Amino acid sequence: xxxxxxxxxxxxxxxxxxxxxxxxxxxxxxxxxxxxxxxxxxxxxxxxxxxxxxxxxxxxxxxxxxxxxxxxxxxxxxxxxxxxxxxxxxxxxxxxxxxxxxxxxxxxxxxxxxxxxxxxxxxxxxxxxxxxxxxxxxxxxxxxxxxxxxxxxxxxxxxxxxxxxxxxxxxxxxxxxxxxxxxxxxxxxxxxxxxxxxxxxxxxxxxxxxxxxxxxxxxxxxxxxxxxxxxxxxxxxxxxxxxxxxxxxxxxxxxxxxxxxxxxxxxxxxxxxxxxxxxxxxxxxxxxxxxxxxxxxxxxxxxxxxxxxxxxxxxxxxxxxxxxxxxxxxxxxxxxxxxxxxxxxxxxxxxxxxxxxxxxxxxxxxxxxxxxxxxxxxxxxxxxxxxxxxxxxxxxxxxxxxxxxxxxxxxxxxxxxxxxxxxxxxxxxxxxxxxxxxxxxxxxxxxxxxxxxxxxxxxxxxxxxxxxxxxxxxxxxxxxxxxx
Amino acid sequence: xxxxxxxxxxxxxxxxxxxxxxxxxxxxxxxxxxxxxxxxxxxxxxxxxxxxxxxxxxxxxxxxxxxxxxxxxxxxxxxxxxxxxxxxxxxxxxxxxxxxxxxxxxxxxxxxxxxxxxxxxxxxxxxxxxxxxxxxxxxxxxxxxxxxxxxxxxxxxxxxxxxxxxxxxxxxxxxxxxxxxxxxxxxxxxxxxxxxxxxxxxxxxxxxxxxxxxxxxxxxxxxxxxxxxxxxxxxxxxxxxxxxxxxxxxxxxxxxxxxxxxxxxxxxxxxxxxxxxxxxxxxxxxxxxxxxxxxxxxxxxxxxxxxxxxxxxxxxxxxxxxxxxxxxxxxxxxxxxxxxxxxxxxxxxxxxxxxxxxxxxxxxxxxxxxxxxxxxxxxxxxxxxxxxxxxxxxxxxxxxxxxxxxxxxxxxxxxxxxxxxxxxxxxxxxx
Ligand SMILES: Cc1cc2nc3c(=O)[nH]c(=O)nc-3n(C[C@H](O)[C@H](O)[C@H](O)COP(=O)(O)OP(=O)(O)OC[C@H]3O[C@@H](n4cnc5c(N)ncnc54)[C@H](O)[C@@H]3O)c2cc1C
Numbered sequence: 001x002x003x004x005x006x007x008x009x010x011x012x013x014x015x016x017x018x019x020x021x022x023x024x025x026x027x028x029x030x031x032x033x034x035x036x037x038x039x040x041x042x043x044x045x046x047x048x049x050x051x052x053x054x055x056x057x058x059x060x061x062x063x064x065x066x067x068x069x070x071x072x073x074x075x076x077x078x079x080x081x082x083x084x085x086x087x088x089x090x091x092x093x094x095x096x097x098x099x100x101x102x103x104x105x106x107x108x109x110x111x112x113x114x115x116x117x118x119x120x121x122x123x124x125x126x127x128x129x130x131x132x133x134x135x136x137x138x139x140x141x142x143x144x145x146x147x148x149x150x151x152x153x154x155x156x157x158x159x160x161x162x163x164x165x166x167x168x169x170x171x172x173x174x175x176x177x178x179x180x181x182x183x184x185x186x187x188x189x190x191x192x193x194x195x196x197x198x199x200x201x202x203x204x205x206x207x208x209x210x211x212x213x214x215x216x217x218x219x220x221x222x223x224x225x226x227x228x229x230x231x232x233x234x235x236x237x238x239x240x241x242x243x244x245x246x247x248x249x250x251x252x253x254x255x256x257x258x259x260x261x262x263x264x265x266x267x268x269x270x271x272x273x274x275x276x277x278x279x280x281x282x283x284x285x286x287x288x289x290x291x292x293x294x295x296x297x298x299x300x301x302x303x304x305x306x307x308x309x310x311x312x313x314x315x316x317x318x319x320x321x322x323x324x325x326x327x328x329x330x331x332x333x334x335x336x337x338x339x340x341x342x343x344x345x346x347x348x349x350x351x352x353x354x355x356x357x358x359x360x361x362x363x364x365x366x367x368x369x370x371x372x373x374x375x376x377x378x379x380x381x382x383x384x385x386x387x388x389x390x391x392x393x394x395x396x397x398x399x400x401x402x403x404x405x406x407x408x409x410x411x412x413x414x415x416x417x418x419x420x421x422x423x424x425x426x427x428x429x430x431x432x433x434x435x436x437x438x439x440x441x442x443x444x445x446x447x448x449x450x451x452x453x454x455x456x457x458x459x460x461x462x463x464x465x466x467x468x469x470x471x472x473x474x475x476x477x478x479x480x481x482x483x484x
Numbered sequence: 485x486x487x488x489x490x491x492x493x494x495x496x497x498x499x500x501x502x503x504x505x506x507x508x509x510x511x512x513x514x515x516x517x518x519x520x521x522x523x524x525x526x527x528x529x530x531x532x533x534x535x536x537x538x539x540x541x542x543x544x545x546x547x548x549x550x551x552x553x554x555x556x557x558x559x560x561x562x563x564x565x566x567x568x569x570x571x572x573x574x575x576x577x578x579x580x581x582x583x584x585x586x587x588x589x590x591x592x593x594x595x596x597x598x599x600x601x602x603x604x605x606x607x608x609x610x611x612x613x614x615x616x617x618x619x620x621x622x623x624x625x626x627x628x629x630x631x632x633x634x635x636x637x638x639x640x641x642x643x644x645x646x647x648x649x650x651x652x653x654x655x656x657x658x659x660x661x662x663x664x665x666x667x668x669x670x671x672x673x674x675x676x677x678x679x680x681x682x683x684x685x686x687x688x689x690x691x692x693x694x695x696x697x698x699x700x701x702x703x704x705x706x707x708x709x710x711x712x713x714x715x716x717x718x719x720x721x722x723x724x725x726x727x728x729x730x731x732x733x734x735x736x737x738x739x740x741x742x743x744x745x746x747x748x749x750x751x752x753x754x755x756x757x758x759x760x761x762x763x764x765x766x767x768x769x770x771x772x773x774x775x776x777x778x779x780x781x782x783x784x785x786x787x788x789x790x791x792x793x794x795x796x797x798x799x800x801x802x803x804x805x806x807x808x809x810x811x812x813x814x815x816x817x818x819x820x821x822x823x824x825x826x827x828x829x830x831x832x833x834x835x836x837x838x839x840x841x842x843x844x845x846x847x848x849x850x851x852x853x854x855x856x857x858x859x860x861x862x863x864x865x866x867x868x869x870x871x872x873x874x875x876x877x878x879x880x881x882x883x884x885x886x887x888x889x890x891x892x893x894x895x896x897x898x899x900x901x902x903x904x905x906x907x908x909x910x911x912x913x914x915x
Contacts, residue, residue, distance in 0.1 A: 112717075112806040113835075157662045168660065170669075171637050186888050191864040192835060193634060194802035196883040197912040198678075198893050202636060202669025206662050226719055250578060252601065252690030292721050295754035351658040355578040383660045384579070423660035431663075438663055442650050446899060447665045453895030465664060 067183030080152030086428025120151025157206030225290035258382030342391035350414030385423035496534025533649035546615030558909025586617030605632035623673030627724035647901020692749035700770035701740030712832030803865035805835035
């Protein structure tokens, strides 16, 4: 999947004028130099510039824009911050991108009921910042939380280190305001969790932008835990660290987070941020325990003992908030540090049953060796959600091919161990080929039909998630002529 | 359909037994001609296909504990009993997951999970009569919802036979999975209108190290709700906070017109600390209840179905939590002026109440039901009438949902069950 250039279809000047009438000149990008910025998201192996980027500033502007596109029969792609890692934002079969960067309002914070209504373009971390003074936080915390948007989180059903205890986005979104591809606005779910009817909100969350454009979401907020202790355990090998993970879960402890970094990552992170990890460590576990003070103290002791029983060389509990923040920075910015190791990287996102983590790591090493690639691992060990980071240089075509092969082999191994091909990054364009590994033709057909309930003409982010038997038909000769 | 003249009546090659009016479907007000007792996923496929081919309507049922939910089925030619789908397929203790067939009851599953020191995070009423299929279809929940969420929050995957007779797999068996659309969510609370669940995978959790229950006498249920809200906001980490009326507080051995019952679960150190904290915050009024925590918990979860055999109106109301106490006060007043006796239990800090209106002649019950819905909607909340007295069953909408979302829901139904074989008419908008 290499660079595919700009979209071939053209959009009429009338349509552009009409859209300008809705969003104003400041909400429209047509200059090819400027639309280039939107040619890819965090999945850099495929690029394509949209012809037109529209940035509406309100729900009404979104609705009016989508109505115009609907009438003109022009497909579009929703976009948040573009941090997605599976190519969900790639304007594959759609010349128009509708971005949420001007939907930035926090409409309401209801402290008493621990809810916030925020627009789709609000950055994840800004929600937590806005409610911190009330002792609340928004739990889903993707490592990209300083940049990614709530709309993107909803579309991807994103997770993060703390999902082990708190759950993913779908567990924290009560309602969404969705503009259907034909411009109608619907409320799915609500401000309570007992809305009659099929859980359409649950279906739309994780829909990867293919069921409409989310303009706002009602989020559940949780109280900041009374006590939090974060600790680091250093191991000689990844196997030992994995044994500690299993022992912790088996002991009935559910940490808030349980993250593993392997040798390559620890080294890169240490070079970048100088946290003070011992050089040459085989693996580092970050364990966070939260809850009520007494229980947390009890669990810290238990976890420390379990780590030592699993041959940890060192176990260190962060002394204060500054040290805790530094530790989390090394984890959450680990992807950034990878830039020091190679010009490019590509992350996989498979999941295996927790007990199979050591096995999948062994298989990943074998793949790395066979494909002559370097693969680093930093991941949500407590959830069995791996993130092998495959390092490469995009100028080396042969290497790029091996990267794609390695990714496929790793995902096949995950499926083989009873897992899934994606835990939080989504299928996008990247993993479409792997969908048949876990779903039957019936499953896939039903998914397509359900999507069509929202988007009968595939106008919203076409070409994502599902393998389409007629993919080439759609690519080369669209069933419905798009007026140019 | 029924093989004529043969000793063994069948549907799609699966043995059927005669249904009786008192059987599992009794509560729904309809009586099927026969019940197919399936023992495997293939059986389910055969039965659903046979029903579809015959243009017959089929209603799936477990033990029948929640057949009253929704409109009465518009038609019901056959019932499908899941009770023989009774295996716990795989408990991966180290992964905190379990895969279980639809006919297993919550009690049965709990016993299996206990062997490895785990449990499910659900505690709906009548665990001995609630099957996994019923739990999912009715979106049943109990007091523990306060801390562990709803069915949707712990459901990982489903094996389903759709109304079309095809087998569908939704989700998977691992704790995190975003591959494709989250179809499992659609089945939760769908009251059997989309598919017959064959098996499901859930997250499990470690059994709490310690648990205890405290009761705090209150003047009214509304006052108990208020107290719960304050405790929760003060950071008391309870497993559940239940407001219960006089009738129940007596049964629990508690004095007072009403009570707030607080469940504490977790690490021993936390439970003792919270228990002390609670005694402090209540100025000594909250006390550990004498009877075994397990017994009290069971009594509490059954609050929602006090005297289920009576022809009462039972409703679930969900509001923004800060509105609940005031609303309950008003509801008690509204019932009083209409001469109706009502009883309220509540998952007090999360804004959910269960209302039971004692059987009464005349139009009063229907009017109160409508008041409940419109007043709750005005606050952004919803009311589902989970059990409607026979006299109101044709007129009182159990759901109260309308608009474009119902149109979308009809679309969903068409995908799963294009011929309308499964539980026709029971759901939102007559789906
Ligand atoms: C360094 C790094 C670390 C990351 N760590 C994590 C992690 O820990 N956990 C995790 O889950 N993910 C992680 N991600 C992935 C990514 O950040 C998430 O998927 C995030 O939710 C994407 O948000 P976004 O605003 O950037 O969305 P985008 O990338 O802009 O879009 C993602 C998808 O959502 C759709 N979309 C966006 N906005 C809307 C909307 N308003 N309505 C409808 N559809 C919409 C798009 O069409 C696209 O398909 C990481 C990414 C990076 C680069």
